[in-house]
Structures are given as structure tokens and as C-alpha cells.
Amino acid sequence: MTTLPPLFADWFASRGWAPRRHQLEMVAAAEAGRHALLVAPTGGGKTLAGFLPSLIELAERGPKPESGPGSGIHTLYLSPLKALTTDVERNLMAPIREIGLNIHVESRTGDTKQSKRQRQRDFPPDILLTTPEQLALFCAWEGSRAYFADLKCVVLDEVHAIWSGKRGDLLNLGLGRLQTFSPGMRRVALSATVEDPDLIRDWLSPRTGGAPSASDVQLVLGDPGAPPVIDVLVSEGRVPWAGHTGTHAIPEVYQAIRQAGLALIFVNTRWQSEFVFQQLWAINEDNLPIALHHGSLAAEQRRKVEAAMARGDLRAVVCTSTLDLGIDWGDVDLVIQLAAPKGSSRLVQRIGRANHRLDEPSRALLVPASRFEMLECQAAREAVAANAFDWEPVHIGTLDTLAQHIMGAACGEPFTLDDLYTEIIGCGPYRDLSWERFEEVVDLVATGGYALRTYDRFARIVKGHDGRWRVRNQMIAQRHRMNVGAIVTAGTLNVRVASRRAGGKQLIGGRKVGEAEEWYFEQLTTGDTFIFAGQIWAFMGIAGMDALVVPSKATEPKIPSWGGSKFPLSTSLADRVRSMVEDRDHWRVLPPDVQEWLELQEARSVIPGRDAMLIETFPRGTRHFLVAYPFEGRLAHTTLCMLLTRRLDRLGVGPLGFVVTDYALAVWSIRDMAGLDWNALFQEDMLGDDLEAWLEESFMMKRTFRNCALISGLIERRMPGQEKTGRQVTFSTDLIYDVLRRHQPDHLLLRAARADAASGLLDVQRLGQLLGRIRGRIRHAPLDKPSPFSVPALVQIGRERVGGDAAEMILEDSAEALIAEVMGEEVAA
């Protein structure tokens, strides 16, 4: 067993601590010169374990040379969250100060001042704490090779939250660059508990080709903490039939807050957080300090809430996933999950927010918003007890992200294609990238990748006589550096309080309340009221990058908060819910009214088996309904409905609309659907032509394409001296998409967008799995009235309206009244 150097051992002793086993194992891995992945629950001293080897090495090194070898950065720490770098800086400084080490630590994010950035370039610190986006920027620096020549270690924090997406791709490509600059560099990753750590080991390994590479990375497992105590709140013994906000239970949530020291109330969307915050304050008789925290609030306001939490001034914070990751803002002793958790991994992560001491159990309270959610909460609770986490889907490196990286590499220094290719296939997500595909991406970077070769003379990167590729000129490099990053948020607008200049008619934006997605404001008209930052506002209009609002006296906002969860139900949790539905013995753990509901379903319709899918058909009013229960989450259900309605239309059934929940989908039509051939209707071939045809005109597809175009650098968001608003970009990328699709349908970015759509917004992958699972296992129950299971979906119908051809319908609806007024009888003619 490794022992710590006396200096460090004494420090642990002085704090009354002993180094934990996994901390020592991380030190041993470093001594053996191995890459390492530490998987441990929150509260296990994970961050310190990641840094300990670097601190020991730096302590042994002594004072840092002013220049020459050894004067560069020793350890680079990368965190997916900006706030985390500040938090870690604070926590890391404690041992450094107390041991009396001469180690220089600095952080750097997008907010860091220019003067400090310059200083960091001239005089690198020993340890630099930063974000993946900054790493991408480093790669695009001239001189980055020399800057990182001394790099010994990279620490990736919260790697579970980032590895399987585009940010993970960019991060991994950046690691590949660093490894080239400093071949001896060790890779260290810290992760919350995951279902299969080997996936992350494989991702982290720098090996090119050959045998399975997970073994290149030493796996260190932390000791599990005390199992959490999870309760499910059944408000007044009843679980509502339908709904998704859980607000029926607000009085009991308030009681729970009163009894706790500091409670975190997690909800799934920011709009929901606003709503819950409002509701809690409406009954806050004791004037408990309850705050709100979500990603749209102005940064300053968020910092205030965090500081108040840290001081112990708050009793509760209503928050979204912004507080999911590992920041210690105070002594949280209760986590309340309002509405179902959607996945066991996220739930465990959130529960970990309560009680950062390993040996004491965390306390959590789940509040289901409906009966299906009650099943889900119970399933999640059992999953956590069984240490079962969500399965991760297979992730293959994305090509738009690769394009951005190649451009960055060219901005950094000239390269040959052979060298760069070798480096890239050493990066986990790109291990299987073919040379042909690589060349295609290089062409995309250089001239846009068009079959029509008219842009060769405008190429952004050019091959010199020495066979090396370099950026064409400094202006292009500069523009690339301004646009680095893999997070393309939907266009956001500043929310500002509007005022009128004296005597003027024009409204001007004043104080900034926060930021919110542009699409939200696109659906508002002037005068509409909505909740934001804990207040009701009236929308006045959009001016440039600002959404102008004025305080409203309304007590009820006219535009309801955006319902539903942005996280779809996880595959593994869905599986558990289906098993629970099938297993009658299992029902006994559920509240009596939910058991009755299940029994009623059995009596009136059918209880579907775990691998089967139930379809119910029944008439209602003048319509015929089809309700199916795939339990595959909103995204996959929406895509399925889009495809189903196309097929039903062809069958002459006359589909009129549909709604989805995480559990079910409902389609209604003019004619009865009971006699349809279900196996033919749900044939997997719907993922062929029908999917293609639908994608052609899908709004989601345009949005996905826009993201790919922005990430790949085909379109730039930021130009020197001007900020393009999201709205301008959205408009023109739609046109570009249309033109490109017509003239070069196999363009690389269109393919990339399709691949993204398959795993992202459209969840085609999961839909494919569903169709495979239910083949030959569809149970049809023809009914004469709605079943108990169908109620949540039917209730949803009044709330939203989705149509196959929504855009044209909106125009027609709006035009109808006017045309009738203007033209009277001529309309018909």
C-alpha cells in the first residue's frame, strides 16, 4: 500500500483525517505513470484524490524555474462547469496553504479578464483550472505546443456528465492534441457512479487501434457511501391521475422544508422552477428564506443565491440541473425531487447534494405528479437501492465537432494530414474514423465540402509547398477563436425591463433580469404575461438581443410555463416501470389508489407484459382514439407519432392530431382505427422512407442542422465587432438547409444532422429499439370508452396542440377569419 510523504500524512492527521483508500490508490497509479479513472460517489474526497498526486510531485519539485524546462503548466484541470473551477480553486487552496506548499493555482474561464489571460500566457501557473471550451481555444493558439510542453497531468472532473456528447468529443480531441505536445502526460478522470465504467475508460484511453483499450486506464473505485433514505410523498394519501408538475403537493413540500435545515427542491425545467417558487411563496407563512436558482437567471443573481446558501442564510432553493453537479454550497440535508426523476443516475447525483459526508445517509423525498410517475418514482427508488444506473447509449464522435477541431489545429500550427489523422484516431470517439471520412471533413473545413468546386480560391485552410496545411490568414484564425465551443444554446435573449424615454414612443431596455431562450419569446405576443425570475411580467416586444418586459399586476400568468420534462425517461428506468406494471405482486408496494387504478385497468382493458405494447382504441365525442403505451419517453413518442400519422393518413383514416407523454401516445382521427393491421402499422420499415420524408420538412431537423453548421464553423455566430442574433442565424440557416438539401442532399453536414437527430431530439435510435422489441407482441384492446391508463394522455390534449403540418395550419387559421371577412363567398369559389 502506498504511503503519503510525511508532509501530506501530517496534514491529514492535523485535520483529524486519514487518507482514504481510493486517494492512496490514485497516488499509486500516478507513481506507476498510469492513466486513471476514479469512480466514487459524492462526498468521498474525489477532487482531492484527483489532485493529490500533482500536489505531491509539485511539493517534491521545489521552487518553479522562471523559464525554460519545468516553467510551464504542470497540471491542467478541466470541469464542465465554470462555477466548479472557482469552487475547486477555493478547496484546493486550503491544503496548499495549510501544508505551506509553494504551488501556484489559477483559474480561467470565458469570464476571465484579458489582462489576467495575458499574464497566464506569459507566466503559466503550476495548476490551471479551466473548461473544455478554453482547451479548444488553447489548441487554436499559435505556440500552444511550447506552452504545454511541460504538462504532466490532465484532470477531468465530472466526466460522466460530458463524455458522451459533443462537448466530450471536443474535449477528447483536445486531449489528443495535449498528448502530442507532451507525450508523457497522464490522463486522470473523476466520475460519479455510472453503470459501466469501462465505457469511460475506453473513451479516456489514448491508444490507437489494437486490443480493447479500457485496460490502459487504471480503474479506482471509491467506497460506496451509506445508502440514501428515499421516501415517496403521497399527498394526503392520493396520487393525482394526471399532471406533470407535482404542485398538488406544495403544502406538504412546504412542511418538509420547515422541518429541514436546508432543502434543495429539484424540478426538471426552469419554467417549472419559476412556478414552484411562486407557489411556495404563496403559502410561506413563516417567511422562510426560499430562493430560486436556474440557468436563465442573471449570473450575478445566481452568485448571490450561492453565497447565501454557503453562509447558511437559506432554508430552501428551488433549482434545475444547474445545481446537479458537484459544488458544495452549503449543508443541504434534504433533497426534494418534484415530479419524477426520469433516470436513476441523475437522481443519485441529485441526492448526493444532500449531506456531503459519506458515512451518513442522504435524505431524499420524491414527489410524483401522476400515477405513472408514482410507478416511475418507485422504480427509481428500487434502482437506487439495487445500485442500478442508467445505461449509456453508444456514442460515436461527431463530424461537426471534428471539423471545428481541425480548424483549431490549423490556427495553432501547420500540420500534415497524416500526422493529424494518426492523432485523431487515438481519440476514443474517433477510433474508427476512416481516412476517407477524415479527408471529407478536411474538405468541409477548407471549402465547405461542396460538389460544386467554386470556392477553392476562398479556402479557409490551404496546403503549402511543404505539404502542410495552415490557416489562410490571421483574420480567419481570429474569427475561429471567437467561435470555439461545442455548446450551441438555442438563441438566447436578454430579458430587460422596458422603459420609455421621456416623450418618446420607442421602448428601451433597462435593467437585465436574466436570459431565456428565444423560442419562448417567439410564441408570445405583445401583452402576454408570464413568470420569470419569480415575478409576473408582461411581454412588450423584442429589440435586437433584448426581450423587453414590464412588471405586470396580473396574478395568473396568461402563458403557462412550459410543461413536461426536457429529459426523457431513461431506457433502464422505463424497463423497470414496464416490469412493475406486469408484475401484480409488485403492485403491493404502491399506494392504495394507484393499486386500484392498476386493477381497474386490468378489469376494463389489459395489463401489458414487459416486452409487449398495449394499444387501445375507443370512440370519444365525434372522434376515434388510438392510445399506445410504449414507455419510451417523449422524444421517441413524438417521432413515432409523426411517422404514424403519415401512415394513418395514407390508410385513409384521417388522423387529426396527437399528444405524447413519457409513457403513452394518443392519436385521434375521423374514422375508426380498430380494424387496422397493427404489425404492419408498426413495421420497422417506417424508419426508412417515412422517416426520410418527414425529416425533409421537420422543424427539428432544421434546428439540428443549424447546430451542426454552427459547430462545424460553416456559419459563424460571432464576427469581430458584431454579435449576430440567434434570430438572424435561425432564419438564414433554414434557407441554407432548404437549398443544400435540394442541391446536394448527401452533404456531410446534412448527414451529420441526420445522425444527431437519430440520437438527439428525435431519438430515432430508441424508436428503432422499441419497434424491434414489440414486433409480434402488440396487444390490441378495442374498448368502448377510455381506459384508466389513457386518462393522463387525454388530459394532455387540452393543453397542447400538435399537428403534422402545424406551420401551414397556423397561417391558414389566422388567414381564415380575414379572408372570410374580406372575400365573403369568394373564398369557396
Next chain:
Amino acid sequence: MNAALRERLVPRMAACGSLTVRIEGESARLRCSGAMWLPEHGVLIAADLHLEKGSAFAARGQMLPPYDSRATLDRLEAEIALLDPRAVVLLGDSFHDARSIARMAAEDRARLDVMAVGRDWIWVEGNHDREALLAPSPLPGVVVETLTVGALTLTHEPLPGPRPGEVAGHLHPCARVVRHGRGVRRACFVTDGRRIILPAFGAFTGGLSVRDAAFDRMFEHPPMAAALGRDRVHALAWSAVG
């Protein structure tokens, strides 16, 4: 829509989906393509083609698809084939910048020549293409500042105040409609029966909301927006446009 506006416009939906209105008494067909057809004069008008916008961006390092000119010309060709106009008037900003004509593929330029055969071909100057049009070029047709057709004056940039009979482009009007919690944005014509502003015809051209202050000075009374749908033009009351 008020009675006076209705009286002046007399809008009528044609079978092909275009909307017929009266501008200063002249009959004008607002077409789904975004072009305007004056049947009594045999004149087809399209504004703001912005040809070679893609390559203009590419020259500055943003590789937009190089297919915009042919996409725009495809649509113009289709309109000409359908209507066989006596004259085609391109209402300014037909080219995106001064070097557009030089960058244009030879085959695209040749298509312009073919389209111009047997009819008057008139380029109205715009702010983007004045330089390009006034330089010696192989383009067919003539270049004018403004043009009179019947009671109408065809010009690129609309001028403030009441301008009876003015037909202009330049502003790239688009209308936003919100229904059932969803917004839709479409290019549109804007007219009060006295004057009209045409949508941009080019494939990559963006839009300016008709609620922008730029439109305030053009109309004394609320006009009508005629939004381009997939296969028909939708007449929208001013109050319905957000």
C-alpha cells in the same frame, strides 16, 4: 381590415394560390414565389434577388452553399415559363455585391441571357448592386433608376410618406403569426392599396419584421401583410401579425 382598405385592395384568391389586389387601381397578382405579376401590362416584378450571396460570404471565409444563385434562377425561370411576360423588372439588389457578376458561374449568367430573349429585361438599381450594374458587364437588358408602368412607379427603396403607386423592395418584409403557442415567420408583401413593398426573392435573403419601425413611416393606416405559404399567399390582418 377596415372598409376603406378593403375597398381599395379588393383582394381575391386565384386558383393558383396567388392573391390579386389593386394598387392605385392597377390589378396586381401577388404570387407564392414572392414575385408580383401585372397581368394588364404583362410585367413580372421580383425584388432583392441577392444573387451570389453565398459566394460573397465564402470570399470572407463563411462557406455558405454555392447553390443560391441557381436556386433563385430556378424559381425565376419557372415564373417566366408560366407567365411569359412582355417585360421582367428586377427591383434592385439583384446582385449581393459589386463583384457578384464576376463570381457568378458562366452557366448561371447564360441562363439570364436565355430568359431575357424576346422580352424587355430591366434592372432597377439597388444599394447593393448599383456599382455592379453600372460597370460594363455582359448582362442582358437595361439598367434604370426608376420605371413607370401605368399608375405605378417601380423603384428599389421605398420612400417615407404617402407614395401613391410606389412599388418597392429593399426592406425584405416578413410577418410573424402566433397561434396555438407556436410562431411562424414568413416573407410577405405589405400593401395598403396605395403602394406595395415586395418580399425578397433571393434564396438566402433574410427578413425584417413588418412590425419594425422602418415600416411605420410608409403607411398612414394599417396595411395588409400577404405572407408566402407553401402553395398559396395568406392575407393577414395587421392586428394578426406580431
